[in-house]
Amino acid sequence: MNDANLNDTQSSETMAAALDSVHEVKIGDVVKGEVLVIEDRQVIVGIEGTGVEGVVPQKELSSQPIETLTDAVKVGDQFDLVVIATIGNDKENGSYLLSKRRLEARKVWAEIEQKFENKETIKATVLNVVKGGLVVDAGVRGFLPASMLSDRFVRDLNSFKGQELELQIIEIEPSENRLILSRKALVEQERQAQLKAVFEKLLPGDIVEGEVARLTNFGAFVDLGGVDGLVHVSEISYDHINQPSDVLEVGQNVKVKILSLDQEKGRISLSIKDTQPGPWDDIAEKAPVGSTLEGTVKRLTTFGAFVEVFPGVEGLVHISQISHQHIATPNDVLEEGQTVQVKVLSVDPEQQRLGLSIKALQEKPAGAKDSEQEDVAPSDYEMPEEETGFSIGDMLGKALDEK
Structure with a gap:
């Protein structure tokens, strides 16, 4: 065999060996690619061990949005890719559509x-x-x-x-x-853990800080650290309020007093007004005996009128202290919501009672006859108490006892 034939034989064997070393690329294969060219919306890679190229579209590079390709890859970068489609029919020189994003997603799905x-x-x-x-x-x-x-x-x-x-x-x-x-x-598990922690450290009577989490028509829910307690609308202020949103807003920090804890039901009752000065505090200084105050008639009963002289503070004007003239019922001369001037006859801070008089500030008409209870302070009457805070004696008058 001459040298020319020997070289042809060796060349053929080398070519055959090279072809044998080229792996066939199939859809679904995981291959390694090296970045050759970065184009406008895609990257051209050489597929290792195949001698062919593939295309990686920009959207297939990452699950995260990529604004500029050159910020994400550079020529020479190597990474694993999955073959998702073929482009053209030329197996030797044809390209393949590749994805890095889908290969990463495949791994994530397996982990999940x-x-x-x-x-x-x-x-x-x-x-x-x-x-x-x-x-x-x-x-x-x-x-x-x-x-x-x-x-x-x-x-x-x-x-x-x-x-x-x-x-x-x-x-x-x-x-x-x-x-x-x-x-x-x-969330439920976390709330139960937080609830347990709150119940372990709080006791009725404690005063703590919280944040208003939600407002409803019937009250405000205050976050005590992952656990909400309810401030009923009646416990928000000593003043009358129509709805919680009139005085509170979501996100507001407030001081609250723990009224009760029910761990079994997961309920916490709170009060805002109990952390504030009470309307009856210093009442003897605010309404000394003999002083004149302006008030609003809140309720009328057969025995007298309850007049609010400060927010949350009501005093009783006994029927005998309404007018110099004889009246059958307070409704004869007064109506609810009416503004009146009253004189303080008596003050009892402990029992939270005020004895008031309207007629004491009025000039006595000529020839008028006073009722038998003239100038008797309601707090002097002694009878069992009712839920009003005043005794029945306050309501009927000492004169009945005398009779």
Whole structure:
């Protein structure tokens, strides 16, 4: 064999060996690619061990949005890719459509499936608010229904946008890219732990600080550190208020007194007004005997009129102290809501009673005859008390006892 024939034989063997070393590329294969060219919206890579090239579109480079390709990759970078399609029919020189994003997603799905089987939780960042819930990024896209976001109704889903949440896996189907998640049970568990901690450190009578979490028509819910307590509308202020939003707003810091704790039902009753000076504090200085005050008629009864002289402070004007003229009932000369001037006849801070008189500030008409209870202070009457805080004697007058 001459030298020419020998060289041809060696060349053929080298070519055959080279061809044998080229691996056939199939859809679904995981290959290694090296960045050769960075174009406008795609990257050209050489597929290692094949002698052919592939194309990676910009959207297939990462699950995260990429604004500029050169910020994400550079010539010479190498990374694993999955073959998702062929481009053209030339097997030797043809290109392949490749994806880095889908290969990463495949690994993430495998990890999530493993956690699902082990009943583990995952962490995901809220991307968008859509109809019915939240779209989250857990390495792959997942869906968190609004009904599974919390153990109570959430009005503003947008407040969760951008937050990283710990979530339970409810349903998973990688082949359909379906991942359903829930936060409800975790919130419930956390709330129970917080509730237990609160009940362990608080006692009735304690005064603590909290933040107004929610307002309703019947009261305000105050966050005591992950656990809400209720301030009933009657415990917000000594002044009469129509609704809590008149004096409170969500996010406001307030001092509250613990009224009661019911660990079994998870209820905490609170009071704001009990942390404030009471309307009867220093009443002897605010309403000394003999002083004149302006008040509003709040209630009329057969025995007299209750007049509010300070917010939360009512005094009794006995029927005998309403007019110099004889009247059958207080309704003859007074009506609820009317503004009147009264004179303080007696003050009892401990029993929270004020004896008041209207007629003491009026000139006695000529020839008028006073009732038999003239200038008798209601607090001097002695009879059993009722829920008004005044005795029945306050209501009827000492003259009945004398008779």
